[in-house]
Amino acid sequence: MLAPYASHADQSRGRFFPQEESTFRSCYQRDRDRIIHASAFRRLKHKTQVFIEHEGDYFRTRLTHSIEVAQVARTIAGALGLNPELTEAVALAHDLGHPPFGHTGEDALSELMAPYGGFDHNAQAIRIVTKLERHYAEWDGLNLTWDTLEGIAKHNGPVTGDVPYALAEYNALHDLELHTHASAEAQAAALSDDIAYNNHDLHDGLRAELFSTDELAELPILDRCFGEVDARYPDLNYYRRRHEALRRFFGVLVEDVIDVSRANIAELGPQSVTDIRLAGRMLVQFSPEVWKDLKQIREFLFHRMYRAPEVVEMRAKVTMIVRELFPLFMQQPDLMPKQWRKDVEDVEGDDTALARIVSDYISGMTDRFAIVEHARLTGQDPEPGLRASGPGHIRYKDRIGEG
Structure with missing residues (x-):
């Protein structure tokens, strides 16, 4: 049973290209399935969160992160109707x-694309699902519903002021009402992203030995979680102790979002998804107390993990790869695969359009492919720590979306 303020499939705003809907799946189920089967989604398994993809098999990738976010988001959605x-x-x-x-890759690409409209990963996601996935006979992209596109574009809130180029380009064709908030479903996805990465970055930082369990046990929220574990399991071994504490931390965040969001919704009394969009604020939120504690935890992660000397050293190496690939393809676009060169021919003489194609190509690369392609095209051996290995990373199909 869905709440009146939920997004009801039979009230969806539909698709840019009209098509007959499925007999057995709702329009949103169909969107989800198309995303799962997209080439860009599969490539997330070889894209990093913090560590370079081949640095360790147990570190999170964009794919595992996205799956974890979806799991949390479904829990919150169920609790909120x-x-x-x-x-x-x-x-x-x-x-x-x-x-x-x-x-790191986004920072480098944003700098390189600054003269050509910039680069933003949320806007690029819209570009992928509306243009770059080219499988279907009748349209480019996945032809997702307006509701899903809106959620991808503005799950973090309204997009106003300097709208990213790729998002503005699509919005001119298909108005996503960027000035309003997104549905509560999209807001739940956004908070689930925060919950997932705060939790798993603590896991990954421990595995990388960038900080100790004892240090975590002194942080807000986590101190209570470790205290509960120690009181209940006084002789628990090291690995089980930290796992039990971190899963409690995870639970605290989820329960806080559910409790606060329920209260926010009850206060507003929305009777439709439109009421959610026009509320003027995010309704799916952390409490001020938990948000304050999370900022302290994020500050800890920033200094001890994201700016750890080993991570900073690797950031410099991979930044160099992106900075050298971009001008190389701008000057010699014929180095890109055949299907990309066809697009280049269509924009001959337009440097901004060419830069967007080059940006599309580079941003679609996996960590391993970018390392190998850079080495192949420049004749440079990969820096120590960047030597990708194993079969399957050499081949890369002609186009993002045809992997």
Whole structure:
């Protein structure tokens, strides 16, 4: 049973290209399934969160992160009476636009694309699902519902002011009402992203030995979680102790979002998804107390993990790869595969359009492919720590979407 303020499939705003809907699946289920089967989604398994993809088999990738976000989002959606299929679709698609090497790769690509309209991973996700996935006979992209596209574009809130180029380009064709908030389903996906990465970055930082369990046990929220574990299991071994504490931390965040969001919704009394969009604020939120504690935890992660000397050293190496690949393809676009060269021919003489194609190509690369392709095209041996190995990373199909 869905709440009146949920996104009901029979009230969806439909698709840009009209098509007959499925007999057995709702429109949002169909969106979710198309995202799961997209080439860009599969490539997330070889794109990083913080560590380079081949640095360790146990570190999170964009794919495992997206699956974890979807799991949390479905839990929150169920508790709030929201549409679980739409919530899951937005959660699974939220990182499709990330380039190789995590936020490091995005920073480098944003700098390179600054003269050509910039680069933003949320806007790139819209570009992927509306243009770059080219499988269907009648349209480019996945032809997702307006509701799912809206959620991908503005799950973090309204997009106003300097709208990213790729998002503005699509919005001119298909108005996503960027000035309003998104549905509660999209808001649930956004908070689930925060919950998932705060939790798993603590896991990954411990595995990388960038900080100790004892240090975590001194942080807010986590101190209580470790205290509960120690009181209940006084002789628990090291690995089980930290797992039990971190899963309690995970639970605290989820329960806080559910409790606060229920209260926010009860206060507003929305009777439709339109009421959610026009509320003027995010209704799916953390409490001020938990948000304050999370900021302290994030500050800890920033200094001890994201800016750890080993991570900073790797950031410099992968930044160099992106910075050298971009001008190389701009100057010699014939180095790109055949299907990409066809697009280049259509924009001959337009540097901005060419830069967008080059950006599409690089941002679609996996970590391993970017490392190998850079070495092949420049004749340079990969730096120590960047030597990808194993079969399957050499071949890369002609186009994002034909992997």
